[in-house]
Amino acid sequence: MGDFLSDAYFWTKSLHIVSVIAWMAGLFYLPRLFVYHVEVVGSGNETDDLFQTMERRLLKAIMNPAMISSWIFGLCLVVTPGVVDWSLVWPWTKGISIIGMTWFHMWLAARRKDFMSGTNTLTGRRYRMMNELPTVLMIVIVFSVVFKY
DSSP, X not given: OHHHHHHTHHHHHHHHHHHHHHHHHXXXXXXXXXXXXXXXXXXXXXXXXXXXXXXXXXXXXXXXXXXXXXXXXXXXXXXXXXXXXXXXXHHHHHHHHHHHHHHHHHXXXXXXXXXXXXXXXXXXXXXXXXXXXXXXXXXXXXXXXXXXO
């Protein structure tokens, strides 16, 4: 299996990067949709239904598959011989940050359900503040992987 993963390294790495880009796009965009949903749209009207459709499709058709493929290709890279040196700090900071991104993804999915049930209590300001979390995590991940400290 190690030989196959080594031979497929550049394919795996490329697919991992593409998946992460798609996932990050969703992690940045869905909270923005929530901001506009709270501040402009409100609930119980046609535009509310439209926003709920956009939010559901973004989460189900783009973000969920991108997160899953990011994890799959990332784990393939982790088990590829010679890719990760566990004695260094970077794989641990990246791993913790990925768990944070996954938590944020799940938090967004829960907030979408709040909009669906009409029980959202968060403000646009709160969604704006939470929107900074994936940016911070992305910075930690990129610097960890590039510098490999």
